[in-house]
Amino acid sequence: MGGPLLKAEAIRAGYGPIEALKGLSLSVAPGEIVTLIGANGAGKSSTLLCISGIHPIRSGAIHFDGERIDKLPAHDIVKRGLVQVPEGRRIFPRLTVLENLQLGAYLRKDLDGIKNDFERVFALFPILAERRAQAGGTLSGGEQQMLAIGRAVMSKPRLLLMDEPSMGIAPVLTAKIFDTIRELNQQGLTILLVEQNAHLALQLAQRAYVLETGQIVLEGPAQELLADPRVRKSYLGEE
Amino acid sequence: MGSEDAEDQREGGRELMTDSEVLLQQVIIGLSNGMIIALIALGYTMVYGIVELINFAHGDLFMLGAFLALTIAGALGLDAVSEGALFSWGILPMFVAAPIFCGGVNWCVDRLAYRPLRNAPRLAPLVSAIGVSFVFLNIGLLWGGLPMEVFNMGQTAAAPKDFPALVSNENLLGESDITLTISQVLVFVITVPLMIGLSVLVRFTRLGKAMRAVAQNPVAARLMGIDVDRVIGATFIIGGALGGVASVVYALYNNTIYFQMGFRVGLDAFTAAVLGGIGNLPGAVLGGLVIGMIRALTDQYIATEWTNVMVFAVLILVLIFRPAGLLGTHAQEKV
Numbered sequence: 001m002g003g004p005l006l007k008a009e010a011i012r013a014g015y016g017p018i019e020a021l022k023g024l025s026l027s028v029a030p031g032e033i034v035t036l037i038g039a040n041g042a043g044k045s046s047t048l049l050c051i052s053g054i055h056p057i058r059s060g061a062i063h064f065d066g067e068r069i070d071k072l073p074a075h076d077i078v079k080r081g082l083v084q085v086p087e088g089r090r091i092f093p094r095l096t097v098l099e100n101l102q103l104g105a106y107l108r109k110d111l112d113g114i115k116n117d118f119e120r121v122f123a124l125f126p127i128l129a130e131r132r133a134q135a136g137g138t139l140s141g142g143e144q145q146m147l148a149i150g151r152a153v154m155s156k157p158r159l160l161l162m163d164e165p166s167m168g169i170a171p172v173l174t175a176k177i178f179d180t181i182r183e184l185n186q187q188g189l190t191i192l193l194v195e196q197n198a199h200l201a202l203q204l205a206q207r208a209y210v211l212e213t214g215q216i217v218l219e220g221p222a223q224e225l226l227a228d229p230r231v232r233k234s235y236l237g238e239e
Numbered sequence: 240m241g242s243e244d245a246e247d248q249r250e251g252g253r254e255l256m257t258d259s260e261v262l263l264q265q266v267i268i269g270l271s272n273g274m275i276i277a278l279i280a281l282g283y284t285m286v287y288g289i290v291e292l293i294n295f296a297h298g299d300l301f302m303l304g305a306f307l308a309l310t311i312a313g314a315l316g317l318d319a320v321s322e323g324a325l326f327s328w329g330i331l332p333m334f335v336a337a338p339i340f341c342g343g344v345n346w347c348v349d350r351l352a353y354r355p356l357r358n359a360p361r362l363a364p365l366v367s368a369i370g371v372s373f374v375f376l377n378i379g380l381l382w383g384g385l386p387m388e389v390f391n392m393g394q395t396a397a398a399p400k401d402f403p404a405l406v407s408n409e410n411l412l413g414e415s416d417i418t419l420t421i422s423q424v425l426v427f428v429i430t431v432p433l434m435i436g437l438s439v440l441v442r443f444t445r446l447g448k449a450m451r452a453v454a455q456n457p458v459a460a461r462l463m464g465i466d467v468d469r470v471i472g473a474t475f476i477i478g479g480a481l482g483g484v485a486s487v488v489y490a491l492y493n494n495t496i497y498f499q500m501g502f503r504v505g506l507d508a509f510t511a512a513v514l515g516g517i518g519n520l521p522g523a524v525l526g527g528l529v530i531g532m533i534r535a536l537t538d539q540y541i542a543t544e545w546t547n548v549m550v551f552a553v554l555i556l557v558l559i560f561r562p563a564g565l566l567g568t569h570a571q572e573k574v
Contacts, residue, residue, distance in 0.1 A: 073466070
């Protein structure tokens with residue numbers, strides 16, 4: 001193998017006349033946690049939506065596990081093991097917790113594997129087991145984030161895209177969510193994490209990209225970026 | 240229906256039936272019509288729930304189903320059931336063909352007229368739906384002009400067509416003043432299991448869960464690997480098929496079909512869907528029953544010319560006090 005699991009090359013995408021991504025390139029190697037940090041509107045979410053096939057790209061190419069995926073419909077991309085936990089969680093509010101998780105396993109036929117993954121998710125987030133019969137919309141923000149992650153785990157991902165998992169949830173829960181991301185990674189899951197909380201993200205990730213107005217302006221090992229004065233000034237709020 | 244007929248019925252009825260018998264009779268009629276309306280309303284509400292589109296062509300699709308049923312009756316040379324028989328087996332091919340036909344046509348309509356406009360402004364598919372409705376209406380007019388005996392050899396394309404009484408209109412209650420016919424029983428025998436089946440499908444099956452997921456958050460559904468276009472297509476097939484069944488039930492119950500019936504009955508069904516809470520499946524059934532009952536009771540106790548007024552007066556009142564419809568709250572499931 002040796003090649004990257006995900007490779008985006010010079011992708012451009014936009015909304016009408018507005019260009020959100022201006023030739024962005026990035027790659028994620030198997031087993032890594034890579035983070036994409038940047039300010040609001042830099043194009044972080046757009047990047048993930050393009051990779052997942054929700055938003056079309058105008059030029060460039062995206063390869064997953066050596067196969068070109070940027071022309072594929074979203075459901076075919078999920079089938080290949082590229083799964084996203086979207087921004088704002090997007091759980092199904094009027095479906096039960098259990099049904100939300102079942103939909104994560106929508107494309108799977110391996111009943112034993114699904115059963116194991118249910119147990120795995122309930123072990124990661126015992127609160128979801130407790131609330132399995134409750135409508136997803138009745139959960140707190142943090143619980144909904146757990147549900148969204150659990151739902152994605154049910155899809156049997158090889159690469160997990162996570163968009164702002166810390167958004168709108170209490171700091172205690174954020175820590176718990178980030179512990180879980182680390183745990184999933186240690187279990188062998190490759191992760192591309194988009195975060196506004198650059199400090200947390202850089203501490204968790206091995207490598208990082210800094211995105212500014214649709215372009216990568218910095219990249220490197222997360223520890224190095226954490227020490228980089230430009231990053232410290234712009235993203236870590238230090239003088 | 241002329242108002243004089245109703246007046247005659249009322250005058251005649253009063254002499255023979257007690258007040259409570261009259262009421263019971265109207266309840267039977269109201270519920271029978273209501274169940275047919277409900278079945279069509281489900282087609283409106285399912286499609287609305289999943290793509291937020293009022294499929295104005297749905298009523299006319301229902302009309303085409305009835306024309307197909309009459310064509311089958313003509314092709315098989317079916318006549319009214321003989322004395323003593325409950326129903327003709329000729330209705331079986333109708334109950335198979337009409338749902339397949341209507342489901343298939345509805346899928347094609349989505350594929351050709353609505354899917355290309357999925358990301359267009361909301362008004363575009365709505366106008367498209369009105370266009371499809373006109374196309375169906377004219378197909379119905381042409382269809383009624385076919386040189387078949389059941390269509391009067393095509394002499395009067397636009398005229399109402401007699402639908403043979405393939406289900407007995409004999410009173411099951413024998414000598415009683417209250418009438419309960421086989422065709423009324425048939426309405427319930429067909430519609431109730433279908434509604435239960437639909438509810439099981441939506442609640443428990445993989446497709447049903449996918450339908451609810453798409454209705455609640457299409458982007459998240461795509462991120463779960465759900466092929467949203469296929470699920471929407473399946474919804475159109477199911478909704479269309481229910482309309483197809485309704486068309487056969489309607490024809491067997493009313494024994495008259497005409498090319499504009501899709502507008503008349505479709506308007507009732509659409510109103511039922513809104514009354515119950517558009518996008519809400521039990522709401523559509525409740526709305527259908529409420530409208531069937533209002534129609535029957537107004538016909539009996541006020542006057543037939545006030546029936547439409549009453550239906551829409553109730554609709555307006557409900558929407559003033561419950562803008563989301565009778566069952567249309569946020570906690571309700573929509574599909």
